[in-house]
Amino acid sequence: MPEGPSLVIARELCAPFIGNTVTAVAGNSKEDILRMAGEKLLDVKTWGKHLLLCFEGFTFRIHLLLFGSYLINEQKATALRLGLKFRKGEINFYNASVKILEGDVNDYYDWSADIMNDEWDPVAAMVKLKKNPLVMICDALLEQDIFAGVGNIIKNEVLHRVSIHPESLTGKIPEQLLQEMTEQARIYSFEFLEWKKNYVLKQHWLAHTKKTCMRCGSSLIKKQTGKKKRRSFFCTNCQKLYV
DNA sequence: AGTCATGTTGACGA
DNA sequence: CTCGTCAACATGAC
Numbered sequence: 432m433p434e435g436p437s438l439v440i441a442r443e444l445c446a447p448f449i450g451n452t453v454t455a456v457a458g459n460s461k462e463d464i465l466r467m468a469g470e471k472l473l474d475v476k477t478w479g480k481h482l483l484l485c486f487e488g489f490t491f492r493i494h495l496l497l498f499g500s501y502l503i504n505e506q507k508a509t510a511l512r513l514g515l516k517f518r519k520g521e522i523n524f525y526n527a528s529v530k531i532l533e534g535d536v537n538d539y540y541d542w543s544a545d546i547m548n549d550e551w552d553p554v555a556a557m558v559k560l561k562k563n564p565l566v567m568i569c570d571a572l573l574e575q576d577i578f579a580g581v582g583n584i585i586k587n588e589v590l591h592r593v594s595i596h597p598e599s600l601t602g603k604i605p606e607q608l609l610q611e612m613t614e615q616a617r618i619y620s621f622e623f624l625e626w627k628k629n630y631v632l633k634q635h636w637l638a639h640t641k642k643t644c645m646r647c648g649s650s651l652i653k654k655q656t657g658k659k660k661r662r663s664f665f666c667t668n669c670q671k672l673y674v
Numbered sequence: 675a676g677t678c679a680t681g682t683t684g685a686c687g688a
Numbered sequence: 689c690t691c692g693t694c695a696a697c698a699t700g701a702c
Contacts, residue, residue: 434680480681497681498699526698582680
């Protein structure tokens, strides 16, 4: 489910409840979820892979991790982590991480680090990248403080698109190319969003889970890369290694 | 049917 | 203190 674009979809689906009062709360979350009862949902935001339900004086942060899911105006048999009822419908979360953030949500997040946000700042991302020149680019792209919302699919597709080997060192990648990668992280993410909405995401993958390179036809390498040890799919013919 | 993965945090030991 | 490794969570696609 959950890379940045998928959270944007979740926000859009929750948006109709903005301005409405929570009439009932349920779920097995250990957080004080009853606090939302009787409160008006003031806003729904996202930051990277976080879904933020904003109330007066506090915000509930929902993270779907790897297996989390949600249903709008529907339920399923598995244990409910958090369910919010409104007069005109309900939102239900399953297997999600739920956490309360006290006070102003703006104090918790740097919106300019979120690739899906209007305030996304590629220059700031470049500055952060340059601070860690010895980090492999496959790890840097997954760094949520730099590219909030980028997940493993986006990582693999962006690196393939800009022809960079995932094990390249950030500081060895030519500046202009690094900048192009940073820009593509956002551009690709919005393409991801459209494809996901139209249920055609997977058919647009050119590297992720593929056995052969969709550009040149060579066999792709599948390997756990970097300190994060997340799987990378890459073409040693198309993607250059900078070390 | 077994394996594996679009993710993150915290514990523990070296 | 930092690093690496592991466990934990737990579903669904193949």
